[in-house]
Amino acid sequence: MNRTVEFLRGHFLLHAVPEQELEKAAEAMCEMEFNPGDSLIKEGSPGNCCYFIISGEALVSTHNLTGKPIMLDILKEGALAGEIALIMQEKRTADVKAVGMVRALCLETEAFTRLAEASPMFYESLLYSARIRLVHGLLRKATIWSSIADQELRGLAEITVRRKVAQGEIIVQKDAPAGHLYMIARGRFEVRREGRRDTVLGSGDCFGEADLLLDGPHTGTVTSLEDGQLLIIGREEFHYILQQYGQVHRQLAEMVRLRYPELSASVQAALASSRSGEGLPAEPHNPGSKTVKQRTGKDRWIDRVLIFGGLFILFTVCAIWFKQPVWVAAALLTGGLTGPVAYVSYMRSSQLLGYRSSRLVLSFVLSAATAVPAAWIIERQLLYQGAGTELAFGPIGGPLAISLIEETVKLLVCVLLLRGQSKRFLMDAIVFGAAVGMGFAAAESMLYGWNYLQSGTTTDMLAVLWVRTLLSPFGHGTWTAIAAAGLWHGLQRYGRETHHTWWNRYGNMAGLWGASIILHALWDYHYSNGILRLAAMLIIGAAGLFLVYRLLRKGMREETQALMLLNPDLEQRPDHQSEASTAAALADLLLPQSGKAAPDLQCDECGTLSPHDALYCARCGGALRAPGRQI
Numbered sequence: 001m002n003r004t005v006e007f008l009r010g011h012f013l014l015h016a017v018p019e020q021e022l023e024k025a026a027e028a029m030c031e032m033e034f035n036p037g038d039s040l041i042k043e044g045s046p047g048n049c050c051y052f053i054i055s056g057e058a059l060v061s062t063h064n065l066t067g068k069p070i071m072l073d074i075l076k077e078g079a080l081a082g083e084i085a086l087i088m089q090e091k092r093t094a095d096v097k098a099v100g101m102v103r104a105l106c107l108e109t110e111a112f113t114r115l116a117e118a119s120p121m122f123y124e125s126l127l128y129s130a131r132i133r134l135v136h137g138l139l140r141k142a143t144i145w146s147s148i149a150d151q152e153l154r155g156l157a158e159i160t161v162r163r164k165v166a167q168g169e170i171i172v173q174k175d176a177p178a179g180h181l182y183m184i185a186r187g188r189f190e191v192r193r194e195g196r197r198d199t200v201l202g203s204g205d206c207f208g209e210a211d212l213l214l215d216g217p218h219t220g221t222v223t224s225l226e227d228g229q230l231l232i233i234g235r236e237e238f239h240y241i242l243q244q245y246g247q248v249h250r251q252l253a254e255m256v257r258l259r260y261p262e263l264s265a266s267v268q269a270a271l272a273s274s275r276s277g278e279g280l281p282a283e284p285h286n287p288g289s290k291t292v293k294q295r296t297g298k299d300r301w302i303d304r305v306l307i308f309g310g311l312f313i314l315f316t317v318c319a320i321w322f323k324q325p326v327w328v329a330a331a332l333l334t335g336g337l338t339g340p341v342a343y344v345s346y347m348r349s350s351q352l353l354g355y356r357s358s359r360l361v362l363s364f365v366l367s368a369a370t371a372v373p374a375a376w377i378i379e380r381q382l383l384y385q386g387a388g389t390e391l392a393f394g395p396i397g398g399p400l401a402i403s404l405i406e407e408t409v410k411l412l413v414c415v416l417l418l419r420g421q422s423k424r425f426l427m428d429a430i431v432f433g434a435a436v437g438m439g440f441a442a443a444e445s446m447l448y449g450w451n452y453l454q455s456g457t458t459t460d461m462l463a464v465l466w467v468r469t470l471l472s473p474f475g476h477g478t479w480t481a482i483a484a485a486g487l488w489h490g491l492q493r494y495g496r497e498t499h500h501t502w503w504n505r506y507g508n509m510a511g512l513w514g515a516s517i518i519l520h521a522l523w524d525y526h527y528s529n530g531i532l533r534l535a536a537m538l539i540i541g542a543a544g545l546f547l548v549y550r551l552l553r554k555g556m557r558e559e560t561q562a563l564m565l566l567n568p569d570l571e572q573r574p575d576h577q578s579e580a581s582t583a584a585a586l587a588d589l590l591l592p593q594s595g596k597a598a599p600d601l602q603c604d605e606c607g608t609l610s611p612h613d614a615l616y617c618a619r620c621g622g623a624l625r626a627p628g629r630q631i
Contacts, residue, residue, distance in 0.1 A: 004029055004105060007054060011078060013122050014115075021118040028111035034058075034098035040081055041096040047085020049108050053077055056102035062094040064141045065204045066601055066615060067626035072137050074099070084130040086112055087123075093137055132157050138231055142204040142623070143183040144255070146615065147247055147568040156241070161232045171207075171222045171230070178211035178218050181238045184623075187228015193220040199259075200225065202604065204615070204623025210256050212238055247568035251616075254565040258621035301345030308338040312469070316462050328458055335465030336446035339472030340364070340438030347434040347481070350552055351427045352559040353618055354609050356602070360435045363417055367439030371409045372447070375440075378405050395526055403520030407483055410436050410476070411513070414484045418491065424619060425562070426488055427555035430548070433484025434477045441476035445469070474541030475523065478548050479516040485551050486512025519544045562618040563610070570613065601626060 004026040008014050014022065031054070034040060040051055043062055053075055060073040060081070072094055075081055081096050086109055107115070116123035136157040139145050145156060162185070165171065171182060171189065183206045191198045191207065198220060201207060211218050212235055233241075242249045315331035318324075344364065348354055383392045383401055393401050413436045418429055445468045453461040490509035522540050527533035564570050598612035605622040617624055 004031070007052070007105070011052065013080070013125055014119065016121045017115065017119040021115060025107065025111050025115050029105045029107050032104055032106050034102040034104065036098055036100050038098045038102075039095065040098065040102070040104065041092050041094070043092050043095045045092050047082060047090065047092055047109075049106050050080060050082035050086055050112060051096075051104040051106055053079045053081065054103040054105060056104075057099040058096050058102055058104075059099050060094050060096050062137060062141060064146070064615070065623060065625045066612065067598070068613060070140055072140060073133075080126070083112075083126050084134050087127055087130045088134065093134060131162070135160050135162055135231065138162070138185045138229075139183075142185055143231060144206060144248065144251060144616075145183075145241070147251065148241075148245055156233075156237075159233065159237050163230045163232055165224045165228050165230060167224055167226050169224045171224060172218045172220075174219065174221045175217045178208055178216065179235050181206060181208050181212060181233045182222070183231040183233070185229040185231050188225040189228065190223050190225050191220050192223070199605065202623065203625060209238075209252060210260050213256065250565055251568055254562070254618075255616065255621040258619070301342060301349045304345045305338075305342040308334060308341055312338045312465075316466075319458055319462065323458065328453070328461070331462060332446055332449050332453070332465065335449060335462070335469060336442045339445075339469040340442040340477065343473055343477045344431075344435050344438050347431045347477075347552075350556060351431055352556070352563055352611060353425060353427070354431065355607060356609065360431070363413070363432050363435040364439035364442070366416075367410060367413050367436040368443035371406075371413050371436070371440050372443040375406045375409045378409070399524035399526075400517070400521040402524055403517045406440070406476075407479060407513070407517050407520055410440055410480045411483050411487060414480070414487055418484065418487060423488075425555065426485060426551065426558055429484040429488035430481045430551055430555055433481040433487075436484070437476035437478070437480025438472070440480070441468075441472055444476070445472075471537070471541075474537065474544060478541075478544040479520050481548055482519075482544070482551065483513045483516040485555075486510070486516075515547060559618070563614060566616040566618050566621065567614045569615065570611075 005022055008017075008022045008026060009019075017025075029052075032051075034056075040058055055077055058075040058079075058081060059071065060075060061069055061071050063069055075096070081104075082092070084090075085092050116126070132154065136154050139153055139157055139160065140150070145153060148156065165187065172178075174193075184201055184203055186203055189201045189205075189207070191201060201222075207222055208218070242252065312331065312334040315327055315334055318327040319331040344360060348357075348360060379402060382405075383398060392398060414429070414433055417423070417432050417436070423429065423432070445465060448468065449461045449465045452464050486509040489505055489512070492505060519540055522536065525536070527536055600609040601612055601614065601624040602609055603617035603620060603622050603624060606617060606620040608617050608619040610617055610624055614624055616622065
């Protein structure tokens with residue numbers, strides 16, 4: 001016990017504690033040893049003791065809203081662990097694990113209380129330290145400040161106020177003066193504007209930022225829907241942070257632009273003014289030069305190729321061998337779907353910020369069910385003469401008219417899918433366009449196969465299906481993706497429109513739509529011999545894929561820039577490299593790894609799927625949360 005008393009007497013927090021109280025505390029303490037990786041404290045468990053570390057080091061860590069492990073601190077000899085839960089009378093706020101062998105003194109709640117009562121200075125010091133550490137952990141877990149370097153974030157924790165709120169409490173009132181930024185650590189909050197619900201915010205979101213930037217009153221009323229917790233920072237501190245941290249400045253500007261498009265121009269001007277007013281130049285930033293990890297489903301298109309291709313081969317063999325209707329029907333179905341499904345899966349795997357597969361399936365089926373019958377009826381009424389076999393408008397006008405009709409019908413389906421502000425990325429148009437085009441191609445292939453089966457043999461049907469499957473990347477999916485990209489350009493809004501922006505919008509729209517029609521018409525043209533037709537198909541197919549490739553590159557750059565603007569942590573900045581490498585090494589050592597790729601994160605507000613290491617949705621600006629994650 002003498003060794004324990006000696007340790008306590010030399011601890012900087014216990015200098016003012018009377019000797020007899022130190023002896024009583026020492027009697028209540030027990031010395032414990034922890035092996036590397038052992039848990040001293042588990043997050044979420046009740047707080048019934050704390051630890052004075054005698055020797056060794058311990059890692060303090062937690063998980064953010066998306067489930068990613070983050071390092072909060074390294075505790076060394078003399079440090080105190082677990083006091084936050086005792087002082088705040090809350091559950092454990094973080095995990096503490098041994099790094100190497102750790103020896104520690106365990107102090108139970110009752111003895112800790114006596115020690116605190118015996119030395120008010122000891123208690124006040126711990127209370128201040130615990131509050132800072134608690135707020136620092138919350139800022140790292142679930143706020144827009146989490147991209148700030150850890151040492152500087154500790155300083156921000158000192159000027160941040162933590163406030164608990166009750167269900168039904170009105171946090172800000174419309175038209176009241178705006179003086180604070182509110183960051184949600186826990187709970188859900190309803191925002192009402194013009195007498196109706198505008199949105200519901202949750203952990204990781206913030207409110208009041210646009211009102212502070214515009215230096216005006218609150219434009220809406222915010223009410224707590226459940227008991228929650230807010231982190232609050234004042235006006236002056238808010239503007240200071242924006243002036244000092246360029247990445248936060250850009251992040252907030254993009255978030256406001258997405259959430260309040262009607263205020264975007266005013267807020268951008270206010271942000272620029274706040275930096276120039278301090279003599280700080282606008283920071284150039286080119287996030288497109290960085291790379292972002294692809295979504296976890298990147299290679300699933302290969303799985304779908306193998307599955308559908310394998311089934312098609314199996315059903316082809318069975319149809320030829322057994323000649324039974326069930327195998328013929330199965331071959332017809334898989335033959336129509338194999339190429340289109342593989343193509344759409346590849347397009348979707350190239351997208352960083354996509355939607356659930358169900359939306360693409362709906363687009364695929366909608367095109368097959370509506371565009372194909374509509375095109376067939378229009379073509380029969382306008383293009384075919386007599387008994388329906390002779391094509392009107394001649395050998396050049398006929399294919400051109402067919403391509404115009406079919407691309408227009410498919411584009412109308414794309415208009416239905418791409419309307420509204422949520423489809424804001426070029427990649428949305430490309431992927432949905434590919435789904436619409438390939439839905440059309442799948443239905444068309446099945447109809448062609450059925451016609452050949454009725455007029456010929458099973459072998460004729462299978463031959464047609466195999467040819468169309470192999471040629472599917474050159475056809476409808478590519479053409480409609482190009483046309484949909486043109487439609488996307490036409491639907492864009494550039495704020496105050498000039499002659500240049502008007503020409504840019506509608507010029508791109510007409511050019512890409514025209515390109516899709518020309519490629520389609522040249523593909524359908526009846527060439528004089530087989531060699532010429534083969535050469536033309538290769539050239540036309542290569543031209544279409546090259547154009548889609550260029551559009552994909554542009555769309556991927558746009559998504560990457562948007563994602564990085566709202567998620568600066570995805571960029572490996574020099575000032576974070578050593579901190580990140582240390583955290584990664586410790587996390588690999590102490591945190592359990594499942595071996596499975598982390599799933600994509602779905603935005604609760606708009607349904608967008610984002611990479612698992614993103615914190616904010618680049619489509620709507622909302623905070624991302626892993627299922628079931630709570631602070």
